[in-house]
Every structure is written in structure tokens, then in C-alpha cells.
Amino acid sequence: MMDRYTKLQMVGIYIGIFLFLSFMLLPFVEMFVTSLRPLEHLRTTPYQFWSDKFSFDAYRQMWETVPLLGRYILNSIFIASMVTACTMLLVVPAAYAYARLDFPFKDTSLGLILAINMFSGAVLLIPLYRVLKALGLLNTYWAMIVPGIAFLIPTGIWLLRSYLEKIPRELEEAAYVDGASRMYTLRRVVLPLALPGLLVVGTATFIGAYAQQFLFAITFNQNRELQPLPAGLQEFVGRQQVEWNQMMAAALTGVLPVMLIFFFLQKYLVAGLTAGAVKE
Amino acid sequence: MATLDLHRISKSFGTAKVLHDIDLAIKDKEFVVFVGPSGCGKSTLLRIIAGLEEASSGKVVIDGADVSDAHPVDRGISMVFQSYALYPHLTVFENIAFPLRVQKLAEPDLKQRVMRAAEILQLTDKLKLKPGQLSGGQRQRVAIGRSIVRNPKVFLFDEPLSNLDAALRGDMRVELSQLHRELDATMVYVTHDQVEAMTMADRIVVLNGGRVEQFGTPMELYHHPATKFVAGFIGQPNMNLIPATVLGTDGGLTVEIDGGHRMTLPVDSSAASAGDKVEVGIRPEDVDLGDGGLSISVRVLERLGGVSITYGTIGNGETRFCASLPGDAAVREGEPLHLSVAPSDCHVFDASGRVLRRTAAPALVA
Numbered sequence A: 001m002m003d004r005y006t007k008l009q010m011v012g013i014y015i016g017i018f019l020f021l022s023f024m025l026l027p028f029v030e031m032f033v034t035s036l037r038p039l040e041h042l043r044t045t046p047y048q049f050w051s052d053k054f055s056f057d058a059y060r061q062m063w064e065t066v067p068l069l070g071r072y073i074l075n076s077i078f079i080a081s082m083v084t085a086c087t088m089l090l091v092v093p094a095a096y097a098y099a100r101l102d103f104p105f106k107d108t109s110l111g112l113i114l115a116i117n118m119f120s121g122a123v124l125l126i127p128l129y130r131v132l133k134a135l136g137l138l139n140t141y142w143a144m145i146v147p148g149i150a151f152l153i154p155t156g157i158w159l160l161r162s163y164l165e166k167i168p169r170e171l172e173e174a175a176y177v178d179g180a181s182r183m184y185t186l187r188r189v190v191l192p193l194a195l196p197g198l199l200v201v202g203t204a205t206f207i208g209a210y211a212q213q214f215l216f217a218i219t220f221n222q223n224r225e226l227q228p229l230p231a232g233l234q235e236f237v238g239r240q241q242v243e244w245n246q247m248m249a250a251a252l253t254g255v256l257p258v259m260l261i262f263f264f265l266q267k268y269l270v271a272g273l274t275a276g277a278v279k280e
Numbered sequence B: 001m002a003t004l005d006l007h008r009i010s011k012s013f014g015t016a017k018v019l020h021d022i023d024l025a026i027k028d029k030e031f032v033v034f035v036g037p038s039g040c041g042k043s044t045l046l047r048i049i050a051g052l053e054e055a056s057s058g059k060v061v062i063d064g065a066d067v068s069d070a071h072p073v074d075r076g077i078s079m080v081f082q083s084y085a086l087y088p089h090l091t092v093f094e095n096i097a098f099p100l101r102v103q104k105l106a107e108p109d110l111k112q113r114v115m116r117a118a119e120i121l122q123l124t125d126k127l128k129l130k131p132g133q134l135s136g137g138q139r140q141r142v143a144i145g146r147s148i149v150r151n152p153k154v155f156l157f158d159e160p161l162s163n164l165d166a167a168l169r170g171d172m173r174v175e176l177s178q179l180h181r182e183l184d185a186t187m188v189y190v191t192h193d194q195v196e197a198m199t200m201a202d203r204i205v206v207l208n209g210g211r212v213e214q215f216g217t218p219m220e221l222y223h224h225p226a227t228k229f230v231a232g233f234i235g236q237p238n239m240n241l242i243p244a245t246v247l248g249t250d251g252g253l254t255v256e257i258d259g260g261h262r263m264t265l266p267v268d269s270s271a272a273s274a275g276d277k278v279e280v281g282i283r284p285e286d287v288d289l290g291d292g293g294l295s296i297s298v299r300v301l302e303r304l305g306g307v308s309i310t311y312g313t314i315g316n317g318e319t320r321f322c323a324s325l326p327g328d329a330a331v332r333e334g335e336p337l338h339l340s341v342a343p344s345d346c347h348v349f350d351a352s353g354r355v356l357r358r359t360a361a362p363a364l365v366a
């Protein structure tokens, strides 16, 4: 098992991984380097990789330039968390129903739900605006949470359903024969076994929620206090100049909590993504 | 006390009818085995008894009460699945305790019942492990443990041993028979392994194409198979079936089998008439060496030590014939072999596959 690959193949694999990761991670490196540069550096040529003028000043100044920055970061996390929690609450029973129960129009309704994914949020902004206005939700947190949930449910159902389908039906039948109700079986048997799947879906939802905030925030919310980070970053665009270094510092600080969560969930995520690939 | 009666059970999946008017009466404390080829409806019938599947028509009656619409727990059944269906995230203790937790049984009582089940199944030192840390046989015992803690009236097993290797299967067979005696319960056991059926059953139900071919004790099925199908299914190696023509019906049935040999067989010949096409069934273990009119050309010889199994053809070379002979029988592959069979050991099946009752065979075992 250990030497399935020859040395040459291993070298090739590592080169491939290196190229791939560089492509993915270089923007972050550049963000970080930019956040360290003094502002005047950004317009000098030739491009300097390093200089002794680099400092972490931007990380201090950003809180002064944009006083509500902390609030924006918390808003971002709050909105994404609410979206994730509500989405999971709706997705779990729905995915279970699609995985296990028989009801009329099962395939049709699932198809319709998935069809939502064919519209990007942008296409629906105007109708959504009207709906939110009618409901009186404009300029509240809900204006950014509710549409977020709606757009994340389809993928959530789809992902979790295929995961739940892999749990052997006989386990549930055994529980049924022993007198357990559907809810009891869901709680004691199905969900514990689906934990890696739930983590995968939860994380995917959280990322999705984090990413789509921007669009909903700038269209449905004008209340500065409720703005999430991506919208708040706009404030680094000043009248005379753009505080690029501070903006990058703020963006990095904003994604840091998410990165940390990922770091700790990594083990489970990999387990979840490969579940069912190997027989128990 | 737990009798189990099935009244005219039928089941269709869409347009496919998989069970046809099944009638069975299973007695208290009986160990009944359902056997039959793959797809004959064994599992479906068992699941209908369990309440996991609804019959299209017919009634399931346990202890005289119609339970056709009752929940499995109210039927008083418990079931062991082929795949064990253990909960991988729970310990052995919690797996066995599961039905009792559902009932919200008080902790001391629950513990005592789980411990007792664990003792019967020799799992006491495994209670803290997860199913993934157990061997196949141990997992099977945990599954059985989960089914006995509830003290059900009827135990249902769906091919519980089919995932085990041959040696372990032999051990578990003995353990299950022992368990049946200890628990004094009614058990219904599905398998397609005829050895399991013969060794464990009080009575066997042979299913074929969703119909009951025969319901009887193992020896009844062996000595008095009701149909050609049962005859071919019970007994190893399979019974030989030789095409024959009826010559006369006086004092038994006189037939000429393929290859020209004539025999008069002690069977009920009242429904037969001369010229009928029938099949004569001869079990491989009922033949002896010696020129009794059966001449076989041997193709393959398997010497197993105590016995030698020969495979060959009889008559014009189109009918296969298998014989089980003493281990050191002087037989060679490719050489002709002469065998004899006692007429009273022969079975006769009419053109529709039904048996002509044997009149000189061992009496039906009560």
C-alpha cells in the first residue's frame, strides 16, 4: 500500500499539488503582504517583495479609519451563523424525508427545489426586494438572513439527502421493530451516524452564507450598524484615496474566525467527504 | 404460549405478485425454517409477519389475535437482520439495551436484563466495545441479544448466518438451537441453506415462486417430498431425476426408465395409466454398487474420504446421474459403472411434478 507510486510519480504529484495550492493561496499571500506595506509603496515601481518599512500599523489604524469594523465582523459572523442554523433546521427534516419517506410528487418537488439553484441571487434581487419590503424586513438582519436561507436550502437538501441515503435502511427498520418512533430513530440513530455529513453540509452552508452576504447587504440594508464585513469594507474607500493596506488587513481579520473553524473541523470534513467510499 | 397463523397471505409489489395465498399454522415453541431459492419471497413473508411490510391481502394471527395492522412491538415479535443492523455509534451494552430504552425501562431493571442477555450469549466482557471492534460471530450474538431482551413471543431471523464463514456458521447453528431450547420461544428462521434448514428446524416450509411447496418435518421432506421441486431442494447431492414411461399399474407402478431398465415401484399408481411420462427420483445415497440395471458412464469422480461422489450420465447419455458410493469404491473416471437401487427407495413424479405417494417408504414421522 505504501509504495503504490514510484518516486517519479510522487515528484509529479507534489509538483501538481504545489501548483494547485499556489494558485489558491497566492491571493491570500498577496493580501497579507499588501496589508503590511505602507500605502505609498502600492504605487511605486518596481514592485518590492520586501522592505524594512513593512509593519503591522494597518492592523491598528483600521479600527480608527472604520470605527464600526468590529461590529461589521460580528455582524458577518452573526448573519452567517443564523443562516446556517436556520438552514440546517429546515434541511435536516427535508433531506430525511427525501431520503426515506414516500410521498406524492417527491421527485417533482425535489426537482423544483433544485431548480432554484439555476437562478443566481442577482436575478431575483428585485422581486426579493419587493417581498422583503412587503414583509417590512428591509434594513433589518432578517433582510440578509431570510434570502440567504432560501438560496442555501436546495444544495443543503441535495448534499444531506445523498448522505442519509447511505445509512443502511435496516438500521431504521431494526429501530422500528424495537418500538422506536421516527423522531426517536432520527435522534438516536440517524443523526449521530450522519454527523460527518451534517458537518460537511453545515460548513458548506456557512461558507455560502458568508459569501452571499455582500449582495443582500448592499441591496436590502442601509442601516450601517447592521452591515456585514464585505459591505463594511467599502468604507476604506475614502474620498481622496483607498486605504488598501487597511482594507486587506480588515478582510484578513474578518476571515480569520472562519479559517480557524475550518482548521478544527478539517478532520471531520475529510471523514465526511469520503464517507461510504470504504466499507466499514 | 405463542402460536403464529398466516391466513391466505398475498403480496404484490406493483404488478408483480410475489406471494400467493400463503396458509401456515405454526405451533407454540416451534422452530420453523423457511427455505427456498433466491427471490422466492422468504424475506417478504418474514417482513409481513414482522409488520415491516403490509400484506396485500390475508391475515397474520399471533396467539389467536389478528395482528395484521399492529405495530411490531404489539405483535410481540422481534427480528434479527441478515446484516445484523447494529448501531455502529453505540456500545454493545447500548445496542442490546436499545429496545428497553425505547420502552423507558428503569435503569436497574434495564441493566439486569441486558446483563442476563449478555450472559446467555457470552458477551459479558464485550459490553463496552463498539460493534466495529467485534468479530462477525460476536456481532451476530449482539444482534440476537438485542432481540431477546424484550422477551418477545416470536423471534424472526432473516438469514442470520449468511455473512459468517463456514466453520463459524456451524458453531452458531448449534448455539441457536440451544438458545431455542433455553428461551422456549417460537422461532421463524429464513435461510436458503438446506443444511441449516435440516439441522435446526422442527418443521420446514419450502417456498417456491411465492407458494408453499411443502410444510413438514425435515425427515418428512426427505422421505416424502411432495413435489419434484422439494425433492431437488432437500438432500445433498441433489436427487437424480430420470425420465421414464409407465408400462403398467398393477401391484405398484411398472416403468421403463431412460436406458431401458424396467422396475416395479411400490407407489400409489391409482392415478397413473400406461403410456404416461413420469420421472423416477433416486437419491445419490440410495444406490449401491452391483449390477441392478442402472448403467452409468462416469465423467467425474470426487473422493472425499468417507464417500466418493461420482457424476456421470445414464441411458442415452442425456440424463445426468450422481451417485454417492463408499470411499474406496473401485470406480474410475471414464469407465462404465453398474449400480442397483431398491424399488422401495425410488420416488415417482408425474408430468406436473407432483409425487405419487410411496407405499413402502418409512412412515411419516409424527
Ligand SMILES: Nc1ncnc2c1ncn2[C@@H]1O[C@H](COP(=O)(O)OP(=O)(O)OP(=O)(O)O)[C@@H](O)[C@H]1O
Pocket: B013, B018, B036, B037, B038, B039, B040, B041, B042, B043, B044, B045, B192
Ligand atoms: N420493495 C420491493 N419492491 C419491489 N419488489 C420487491 C421488493 N421487495 C422484494 N421484491 C421482490 O419480491 C420478490 C421476493 O423477494 P424476497 O426478498 O422476499 O426474496 P427472498 O426469498 O428473501 O430472496 P433471497 O434469498 O435472495 O433473500 C423478489 O422478486 C423481489 O424482487
Ligand SMILES: [Mg+2]
Pocket: B042, B043, B044
Ligand atoms: Mg431474503
